[in-house]
Amino acid sequence: METLRYGGRGNQVLLLQLALKRAGFYHETPDGVFGTKTLNMLKRFQRASGLSPDGIAGNRTWAAAEPYIYGYVGAKLRQGDTFYRLAKRYGTDADAIAAANPSLDPADLRLGANAVVPLGFPVTATDVPWSSLLAKITAEGLMKRYPFISTELMGYSVLGRELFALKMGKGKREVFINAAHHANEWITAPLVFDFLETCAEAYASGGEVEGRSAASLFSETKLFITPMVDPDGVDLVNGAAPREGYERARAIAEDYPDIPFPSGWKANIEGTDLNLNYPAEWDTARDNKYRMGYVKPAPRDFVGGYPLSAPESAAVYGFTKRHDFALTVSYHTQGGEIYWQFAGIEPEGGEALARKMAEVSGYKAAEAPYESGFAGYKDWFILEYRRPGFTVEAGRGSNPLPLSQYGSIRRENFPIMAAALAGE
Numbered sequence: 001m002e003t004l005r006y007g008g009r010g011n012q013v014l015l016l017q018l019a020l021k022r023a024g025f026y027h028e029t030p031d032g033v034f035g036t037k038t039l040n041m042l043k044r045f046q047r048a049s050g051l052s053p054d055g056i057a058g059n060r061t062w063a064a065a066e067p068y069i070y071g072y073v074g075a076k077l078r079q080g081d082t083f084y085r086l087a088k089r090y091g092t093d094a095d096a097i098a099a100a101n102p103s104l105d106p107a108d109l110r111l112g113a114n115a116v117v118p119l120g121f122p123v124t125a126t127d128v129p130w131s132s133l134l135a136k137i138t139a140e141g142l143m144k145r146y147p148f149i150s151t152e153l154m155g156y157s158v159l160g161r162e163l164f165a166l167k168m169g170k171g172k173r174e175v176f177i178n179a180a181h182h183a184n185e186w187i188t189a190p191l192v193f194d195f196l197e198t199c200a201e202a203y204a205s206g207g208e209v210e211g212r213s214a215a216s217l218f219s220e221t222k223l224f225i226t227p228m229v230d231p232d233g234v235d236l237v238n239g240a241a242p243r244e245g246y247e248r249a250r251a252i253a254e255d256y257p258d259i260p261f262p263s264g265w266k267a268n269i270e271g272t273d274l275n276l277n278y279p280a281e282w283d284t285a286r287d288n289k290y291r292m293g294y295v296k297p298a299p300r301d302f303v304g305g306y307p308l309s310a311p312e313s314a315a316v317y318g319f320t321k322r323h324d325f326a327l328t329v330s331y332h333t334q335g336g337e338i339y340w341q342f343a344g345i346e347p348e349g350g351e352a353l354a355r356k357m358a359e360v361s362g363y364k365a366a367e368a369p370y371e372s373g374f375a376g377y378k379d380w381f382i383l384e385y386r387r388p389g390f391t392v393e394a395g396r397g398s399n400p401l402p403l404s405q406y407g408s409i410r411r412e413n414f415p416i417m418a419a420a421l422a423g424e
């Protein structure tokens, strides 16, 4: 992390504010601006952490703050420690500690052993704009807190960010949920992380997911999530892009003055719309979009030079090929609709499940509009496998949807994802 001081701004300031808020020192909405309030709260946090209160976030301050971003702290066991005592010391609960440390025997805790102590809040932040860095941190935090979650590397974005999937469950039936193919639809990233975390918590504690036993769901099914297919684009929209990426995108956007920059950006950082880059009647998508004027890299709607020309869509394609997904859900915003067909192909079971998803969410099972009905991930999945693949357009309004909608989006979409998991 960078050294931060008064007057700074940006994504890392936002993460610092998130940490201070979770630690109980900051009561504002994190805004990424290091002003007087952040300065004062940081000094209080430093004092409480036994650091000199200089109001500068350097290495030692970050070391104290990071557990509040990652959602756990590493602890060395002291004389007489039990999970219960550890939990009291860190304001968390003993069951969460047990779940995070399957290799420690609570009846035989050794002095000096290392324990992972989950802190008393969910890892997934739903009150700050997201970045690729926050996605990476959240993935790591979830894997520490729930060691039965593991990761699979899918590839790298144009700017070298890791494209990854997280997985949990022991079942043979594989379900794949992906999000943020489109940059300014980034609110779908915390949505799928939040769902995974909710599943993991239920699984660890013998609980339920949307009224279904987590133990039985995950004995039948293995869930894979890819929270951010377009990390570079998300960083661009939320002010977290490196300068080179920002400049490259801005040069592309200059030719499209009607599209707000960067908030209207949907594409990858090179101006390819990732959900128009799959080999599913790509030529038709190209002809449609060319007719609309998107004949070269653009903030949205440019199909790319050829199918899978973008490393991000190529990575998702390769990942899908290496697996045997029974069903996929791709998260987009907005409109409250669920698409389940492709070019007249109606995969078996697709319609029934789309209707179920509509019923539990209040969304509408619909046909995708013709002009965006080709070369998407869902299109390719249905064409290639003839199995149910869905695009869900979550929320309502105009992109990027504000975080104030997060609660309703969560309520509408958790039952959709639970239905996808169960396959009914």
Ligand SMILES: [Zn+2]
Pocket (backbone or CB within 6 Å): 181, 182, 185, 275, 331, 332, 333
């Ligand atoms: Zn979209």
